[in-house]
Amino acid sequence: MIIIPDFLPAVILPFWSRLLAALSAQIFTLALPRRHYLVQLTQHLDCTPLEQACATYQHTAGPGNHATHTVPRLVRALLVKYLRNLSLRELQDEIRTNLASKWFVGYSPFEAGPDHSTLERFEQWVIAHQARTFFDAVLRQIDQDLPTEQQQPQIGDTYALRANAAQETLITRVRHTCRNLLGALAAADAAGHAALLADLAPAALFGGDDEVKEYRLTVEQRRSRLATTAVAAAHCADWLCAYLAASALTDAQRLPLATWLAHLSKILADEFALTRDAQQHVTAAAELPKEQKGS
Numbered sequence: 001m002i003i004i005p006d007f008l009p010a011v012i013l014p015f016w017s018r019l020l021a022a023l024s025a026q027i028f029t030l031a032l033p034r035r036h037y038l039v040q041l042t043q044h045l046d047c048t049p050l051e052q053a054c055a056t057y058q059h060t061a062g063p064g065n066h067a068t069h070t071v072p073r074l075v076r077a078l079l080v081k082y083l084r085n086l087s088l089r090e091l092q093d094e095i096r097t098n099l100a101s102k103w104f105v106g107y108s109p110f111e112a113g114p115d116h117s118t119l120e121r122f123e124q125w126v127i128a129h130q131a132r133t134f135f136d137a138v139l140r141q142i143d144q145d146l147p148t149e150q151q152q153p154q155i156g157d158t159y160a161l162r163a164n165a166a167q168e169t170l171i172t173r174v175r176h177t178c179r180n181l182l183g184a185l186a187a188a189d190a191a192g193h194a195a196l197l198a199d200l201a202p203a204a205l206f207g208g209d210d211e212v213k214e215y216r217l218t219v220e221q222r223r224s225r226l227a228t229t230a231v232a233a234a235h236c237a238d239w240l241c242a243y244l245a246a247s248a249l250t251d252a253q254r255l256p257l258a259t260w261l262a263h264l265s266k267i268l269a270d271e272f273a274l275t276r277d278a279q280q281h282v283t284a285a286a287e288l289p290k291e292q293k294g295s
Contacts, residue, residue, distance in 0.1 A: 024108040038104040050075045053133045069114045073106040074122040088116040181260040188253035205232035230285035270294030
């Protein structure tokens, strides 16, 4: 058993906080490598804008009038979370056990750091009041450190990339092509465009305002809508074939129309079996089996 002289507490305690601060600084100096990414991040990333943006945060739980964990510390804690892709409980353990993270966030080696509930309250406040602050601050720092990088070709993993690039359904593809075809006609000949619209059944081709979303349809409902759309699209294609044969459009006006009409005609030929009456009007359409479809 170690016996502590009675005079030591009286001598040490008045300077205890200073001794701990000096010891903490010495521990961090000896233990943290200069090339650690958090040490380098501290030298580059200015957290002041983040701290100012979150300065109005005030916790509503816990004892006392002063926050146990200050906004600058909570800001840096969230940065560690986003950099390491940690859950809140993992972040809690990271700050408590990882000396580099503890130093970066602003705690001494002898402090426990915030628990996951404290971190969650702050993160929810940030999401509600400063949703883009962290992303924008980090992006500005990247642009500042690498000013020419955004002009260079980028190679990235497309896994889970959000993009408006999904393959169109057949119904959407037919309608999309018809819209482009009508747009080309409107640009070339407004009177011809009006005449075609008067002869079309827009609801059959494009659907009404109250149309049920395609993904909600049953298989039979989808088959029925596809047939109705294809018949209307075939009528549109036939009308335009006759129009182009009789019109006096210039080559420049005719080219976009002919291009989109060729697209529509190929879709109809590759995807559908069309039934025509004695006057060659399309009366029915059925989607071809996969092995019979065109390329």
